[in-house]
Structures are given as structure tokens and as C-alpha cells.
Amino acid sequence: MLTPGKKILIAPDSFKDCLPAEEVARYLGEGISERHPDAGITLFPVADGGEGTTACISFHRGGTWKKLTVSDPLHRPVQSGYLVLEDEQTAVIELAAASGLELLTPEERNPLRTSTLGTGELIKDALDSGVEKIILTVGGSATVDGGIGIASALGFRFTGEEGGELAPCGEAAGKIREIDSSGVHPRLKDTPVIIATDVQNLLNGSEGAARVYGPQKGADEEAVGILETGLRNLSGLIFDATGFEADVHPGTGAAGGAALFLMAYGKGTLERGFDIVAGLTGFDVAIRESDIIITGEGRIDTQTAYGKVVASVAGMASAAGKTLVIVAGIAEGDRQELRLQYGAAGVYSLADIAEGMEDSIANAAEYLKATGLMIADELIHSADHL
Numbered sequence: 486m487l488t489p490g491k492k493i494l495i496a497p498d499s500f501k502d503c504l505p506a507e508e509v510a511r512y513l514g515e516g517i518s519e520r521h522p523d524a525g526i527t528l529f530p531v532a533d534g535g536e537g538t539t540a541c542i543s544f545h546r547g548g549t550w551k552k553l554t555v556s557d558p559l560h561r562p563v564q565s566g567y568l569v570l571e572d573e574q575t576a577v578i579e580l581a582a583a584s585g586l587e588l589l590t591p592e593e594r595n596p597l598r599t600s601t602l603g604t605g606e607l608i609k610d611a612l613d614s615g616v617e618k619i620i621l622t623v624g625g626s627a628t629v630d631g632g633i634g635i636a637s638a639l640g641f642r643f644t645g646e647e648g649g650e651l652a653p654c655g656e657a658a659g660k661i662r663e664i665d666s667s668g669v670h671p672r673l674k675d676t677p678v679i680i681a682t683d684v685q686n687l688l689n690g691s692e693g694a695a696r697v698y699g700p701q702k703g704a705d706e707e708a709v710g711i712l713e714t715g716l717r718n719l720s721g722l723i724f725d726a727t728g729f730e731a732d733v734h735p736g737t738g739a740a741g742g743a744a745l746f747l748m749a750y751g752k753g754t755l756e757r758g759f760d761i762v763a764g765l766t767g768f769d770v771a772i773r774e775s776d777i778i779i780t781g782e783g784r785i786d787t788q789t790a791y792g793k794v795v796a797s798v799a800g801m802a803s804a805a806g807k808t809l810v811i812v813a814g815i816a817e818g819d820r821q822e823l824r825l826q827y828g829a830a831g832v833y834s835l836a837d838i839a840e841g842m843e844d845s846i847a848n849a850a851e852y853l854k855a856t857g858l859m860i861a862d863e864l865i866h867s868a869d870h871l
Contacts, residue, residue: 493517494775496529496768498782498794499537500814503849506530506541512850513779513812516857524861529771531780533794534681534758535624536587539568539579545766546570548577551614555606557588558599558627560652567607570765575618576611580604580740581625584634586702589627594703596629596695596712597656601743605638608747612639612672621744622681622758629699629712629741630655631688631719636746640668655741658715664722666750673751680747681758683793686738688731688745689717694738702741716742723749759797769801778802779860781812785823785832799827810864812856814845831864 495517497509504512510528517524529545532538543550552566568577581587583603586594604621611619628634633643634653642665643651651657686692695704695712704712719742720731729749731737736755737745747753763769772778780798795811802809809829816823816834823832835852839845845852 491777492525492527492775493777493779494527494529494771495779496531496771496798497780497812498530498532499535500781500783500849501536503783503814503846504853505537506532507544508850509781509853512853513857513860516854517861518857519854520858520861527771527775529766529768531766531768531794531798532622532758532762533624533683533797534622534761535683536579536581536585538622538624538681538758538762539577539582541762542570542577542765543568551610553607553610555583555603557603558584558601559589559593560600560602563588563603565603565607567611569611569614569616573618574616575620576614576616577620578604578607578611578622580621580623580743583607584628584743585625586627587625591703594627595708596627596699596702596704596741597708598654599628599702600630600634600637600653600655601626601628601632601740602634602638602653604743605635608635608678609638609670612670612676617676619676619678620681620761621678621747623740623743624683624758626740626743627702628655628743629695629702629704629716631658631716631742632745632747633658633661633719635743639670639673639746641666641746642668655712655715658719659711660715661719661722664726666726669750673747676752678747678751678753679761680736680739680744680753680755681761682736682739682755683758684739685735687735688720688737688742689713690732692738694741697738698741712741719745757797759794763797763801772801772805772807775807777808777810777864779810779812783814784817785811785813785815786817795827799829803828808864810860812853812860814849815842831860833859
């Protein structure tokens with residue numbers, strides 16, 4: 486049986502379109518506890534800067550949620566908000582809560598029309614309230630607007646060839662001829678904004694924001710070309726005005742260039758989303774104090790992804806000499822290769838026990854509990870003897 490002193494840390498990311506990280510951890514824990522009621526289990530949801538990151542930080546750090554109505558990606562009113570960590574005077578803002586793809590129906594998804602205006606309205610409210618630092622998580626966006634929506638909310642104005650003001654959207658970026666920064670929020674230049682991302686793509690080029698992420702957000706090939714032209718135009722104008730070179734900073738392509746103005750005109754910096762979450766939550770201490778680490782996310786494969794939760798947790802578990810177990814909604818590739826790649830004692834997939842993908846999503850709670858039972862039976866007992 487499991488020895489009483491063995492400590493198990495359950496630290497998954499959310500399973501996208503299925504369950505938040507907190508619930509993934511809870512259901513896995515319930516399965517393990519059913520077999521080993523006395524197991525020392527710690528639930529520790531984690532995130533990498535994508536959807537659910539703010540909720541994850543709130544789970545560990547508490548804070549106050551400030552709710553307000555802002556613009557959705559198509560400039561319609563939407564209920565949103567952000568988290569304030571009062572002890573640090575830090576606002577944690579999730580781009581997806583105002584400018585996220587999930588706020589749109591499949592038919593509405595068109596990055597030529599969408600913008601980050603609502604995210605900018607959240608940032609403006611946080612600046613107005615006097616916070617000393619902003620953490621902006623940029624995963625899950627519906628946009629490729631080069632951040633002109635955020636910029637518009639913060640006081641920038643954009644004019645076209647005939648001097649008319651342009652409304653912010655992806656298509657407008659290529660029509661801009663002048664950027665007016667005279668009315669910019671006075672606190673932008675002095676307030677640190679940490680942009681949490683899990684990608685390294687540059688703004689422009691074959692691996693740039695429009696080419697790689699445009700199609701995921703509803704852009705066809707013609708739209709991708711328009712968006713690419715717009716981002717090149719925008720980055721050129723910004724370079725002329727500020728000297729900021731977007732394409733020497735890996736990650737500027739995240740969320741369709743959403744951080745561009747925050748970096749060029751303010752104190753915005755890019756950091757790995759997982760590292761930010763780990764630092765805020767004391768994840769390194771939790772790793773050190775545990776014996777078995779169980780992590781997971783919706784999909785894993787043999788291609789190690791920059792900043793993704795499973796790869797990041799695997800690295801920390803290996804460095805600390807801990808036993809690692811991985812759980813995924815779908816695990817693609819040979820299991821032995823996955824175990825070797827991530828240094829895991831076991832790799833489990835809900836799809837292996839479900840009757841297809843739809844079933845695995847609809848009944849994820851049941852399958853996570855069943856996976857917890859399998860982990861308890863197959864690995865935790867043997868880990869006592871490692």
C-alpha cells in the first residue's frame with residue numbers, strides 16, 4: 486500500500502474546451518483517494534499564460550476581482566474584469582476575458598474585423614485605479630490587430646491617407662499612415678506591464694503572427710496576406726516613431742501582436758507565462774516538498790512546446806529528482822517516446838478509455854477519476870519502492 490508519508494502533487498493545466506485546471510486536479514485526486522484515502526495529496530493547478538491563468542493565480546493567491554463592462558472582439562458590450570493582488574498592487578488581466586476567441590461564434594471569427602479594444606479598456610481601468618504593475622496573459626485571443634485596439638483604449642489615435650481616424654481592427658493596421666501618441670494615458674510609460682506568453686513567434690515573417698495564428702482565428706489565405714501587410718506597416722511606423730524593433734524580440738507575435746504598443750511606448754516586457762505563474766504561486770517549493778508529481782493538459786505530443794505546462798513541469802520534476810506522471814486528454818505519438826521525452830514514469834490519455842473525443846470531453850470528470858485510479862494502482866504503489 487501507499488506509505489503515509491508519500492506526498493503527491495497534482496499540478497495540471499486546464500483541459501481546453503473541457504475543464505479548468507482546478508477541476509482537473511480535483512477529479513484526479515478523487516480517483517487516487519478512492520484507492521488510497523490516506524494519501525498526502527496537494528492540488529496545485531498551474532497555467533502558462535493562456536485561458537484560465539488568472540483563475541489559477543487567484544486559486545493560490547486570492548485577491549479581489551474587479552468586474553466591468555468592456556468591448557468584446559467585435560466592439561459589443563461584454564461583462565469582464567480582472568484580478569487585483571492587493572498585497573502587491575498588481576493587476577492580473579486575461580486578454581481572453583475581453584478579446585478571446587471563445588467570445589465569438591465560429592461564424593463571427595474574422596481577425597480582419599476583431600480588435601483588442603476591450604483588453605485595452607481593462608488595462609486603462611487598472612492604470613486609473615493606481616496599480617503599480619500589470620500582468621497581462623495573452624493566450625486565446627481572437628485578434629491579429631497588432632495591439633491597436635489596446636492602444637486606442639489607452640489614448641492613441643490612428644489616421645489614414647485622407648486624415649480620417651481609423652477604428653481599431655485587424656484590417657485597419659495596413660491603412661494607418663500616422664500614429665498620434667499625444668493623448669496617451671500618462672501612467673503607461675512608467676507602469677511595468679509583464680506580458681505572459683507561451684510562444685516565441687516574431688510579429689512578422691513566415692512564422693509571424695498572421696501566418697501562423699491567423700488561420701486559427703478565422704482568416705483565409707487572402708485575409709492572412711492583408712494582416713501580414715498591416716503588421717509590417719504598423720511595425721515600420723512604430724520603428725520610425727520610437728526606434729523599437731519588433732522582430733528582434735521573440736514573442737512579439739503572441740496574440741496577433743497585442744503587446745506591441747505596450748513594449749514600444751511603455752514598460753512592457755515579455756516573459757514565459759509558466760514562469761510567471763510558478764513564481765507567483767511558489768511552485769518550486771511545492772515541487773521540492775513532493776515525491777510524485779502529476780501534471781497534464783488537454784493535448785500532448787512528442788514536439789516539446791515552448792512554455793507549455795507539461796514540458797515545464799517535467800523539467801522542474803527532473804531537476805528535483807521527482808517521479809513524474811502525465812495525464813492528457815489526447816496523447817499523440819508513441820507512449821514510450823513520450824515517456825522518454827518528458828522523463829515520465831507514465832503517460833495516460835483520457836481518449837484511451839473514452840468512446841471517442843466527444844465522449845472524453847463530455848465525461849471528462851468520470852475519466853479523470855478513472856485515470857486517478859489507474860495511476861494509484863499502476864504507479865503510486867511502485868513509486869514507494871523507487
